Amino acid sequence: MALSFNNCSTFMICIILLLPAFSFGTENYYSKATFYKTSDGKGTPTGACGYGEHGRYVNDGLVTTASWKLYKNGAGCGACYQVRCKDEALCSNEGVKVVVTDSGEGPGTDFILSSDAFAKMAKHPKLAHMLFPKGVVDVDYKRVSCKYGNLKIKINEHSNYHGYLAIVPFNHGGYADIIAIEIYDVKSYKWIPMRRSYGAVFDLANPPKGDLKIKIQIKEAGACGYGEHGRYVNDGLVTAASWKLYKNGVGCGACYQVRCKDEALCGNEGVKVVVTDSGEGPGTDFILSSDAFAKMAMHPKLAYRLFPKGVFDVDYKRVSCKYGNLKIKINEHSNYHGYLAIVPFNHGGYADIIAIEIYDVKSYKWIPMRRSYGAVFDLANPPKGDLKMKIQIKEGEKTKWIHSDKAMIPDYWKPGSIYETDIQIP
Structure with a gap:
């Protein structure tokens, strides 16, 4: 049965921004790029990342300055992005892989590429001279692995x-x-x-x-910290959420039914998506994966007409994810001897997880974990042995603690392991 939005107290109007569908995967974004000139077409030794002369030649000079949101006050330095311009007559389907070595942006741009990198987007080297006069081009981009060796x-x-x-x-x-x-x-x-x-x-x-x-x-990558799990949760029907829905990480794992308002192209049911990241464009609350965006179409054959529109008015409401028991993943950076980081997932989606505590049998006390970022909670020097936990949730304006008499994490836990609990969160 189609979901009705007419009587929903959380009914709102928003804009939705397309994550374009091409061969890079489901985490693509839309922006603009331009270029800067140096004597040799490569990077600059005076970039805001502090790489010095190394900044000129890293990745063979295929480098970029990044907008403030991608530079992240320096945390974005060294990140790699695959950037592809959208001029089909001039630009290749592959685009160019660039490394962030500096900070800077122009009107509406997220990337200012070295001239070598800008030329690399051309379909053929002989077409590069036609690309430069444009100055600013529309691009798709996604974050990718740099594929280096050791740090x-x-x-x-x-x-x-x-x-x-x-x-x-x-x-x-x-x-x-x-x-x-x-x-x-x-x-x-x-x-x-x-x-x-x-x-x-x-x-x-x-x-x-x-x-x-x-x-x-x-x-x-991915502001919720789900890692590879974030790519496949809900069969890839996921979304980045605006700051008001991301809630500094509290909104991670929430489920929303999103329906676009174009009656000629969009189905009445819409698509159910899970929040796995944070991000927004002008007036948008959701940046959907391309699979989720296509799912809003009335029929799969209409999806190709949906993508060029890019931005849509939508209805949305928070819904149950309809999972089973809560699961706890041990973050890969945990260390049994002194550091525990966990990522709860598979919670129902109606309620937000706002706090987690671990019981120390030696002191008979509950020890609060810290929300490190997104859905990741951590604790230095965690207690040894089987670990009991309690989880504070917020549903609407009400908060309560949920716990189990059984340990949720066994002794001798291992980084990367996933443990299923015997509790369910609404």
Whole structure:
């Protein structure tokens, strides 16, 4: 039976932005790109990421400055994007893979490419001279893996062995952002946080002497932290949500029924999507995966007419995801000896998870976990043994705690493992 929106108290009007459908997958976005000139067509040694001369030649000079939302105050440095211009007469279907080495934007642009990278978007090198006069072009883009080897650490030239250390990590894979770095002090047995000086540069006054161990905190692509699970949840019928629906991560996992208002093209039922990321365009509340966008069509054969419109008026309402029991995934960056990060998923979708606590049998106390980002909760030095948890949820204006008498996470848990609980969240 088709879902009725007429009597829904959460009925609202919004705009929906297309994630274009082409061979890169389901996480594509629409924007504009332009270019900047250097003497050799490659990058710049003075970029906002702090790569210096390395910034000129990384990825063979196929680099870009990124808009503020992609630069992320430096956390976006080193990210790789596949960028494809939309002029079918001039541009190839593959586009160009670029690395973020600087920050900058023009009117409506997310990328200012090196001239070598801009030319690479052309269908053939001989067509590049026709691409440059356009100046600004419409593009599709998505974040991709850089496919590097091991991470490298450069000691910034302004470092001083006697009292100041500044480092620049690079060659990271590109899917994840580096958001924090700490150095271990063998004398105090403590990890010392470094400061993000600017861009990709982290520094520390009076660093420890001797060989230095470091640990790096990363944030996976997808603001909810679902990782690979985020690609396949709900058969790929997923969405990025505006800030008001993302709720600083509390909205992760929520389900919405979304129906576009073009009666000639769109079905009455619409599509049920799950929030796995954060993002919005002008006036939009949802950025759907291309599979989900196509699903709104009245008939699959009409989907090709839906995509060119790009932005739609829609109705939406929050609905139940109709899952079974809650599941807990141990984040891959967890360490049994000192750090636990978890990602709850498969909750019903009507209620938001707003807090999680773990029971310590030694102290007879509940220990609050921290919302690290999105749906990821973490805790340093977690208790050993089987772990009981309680989860605080909010449904409407009411909050309550849900827990089980059974342990939700077994002793000797392993990073990457998924454990099914015996509770259900509405």
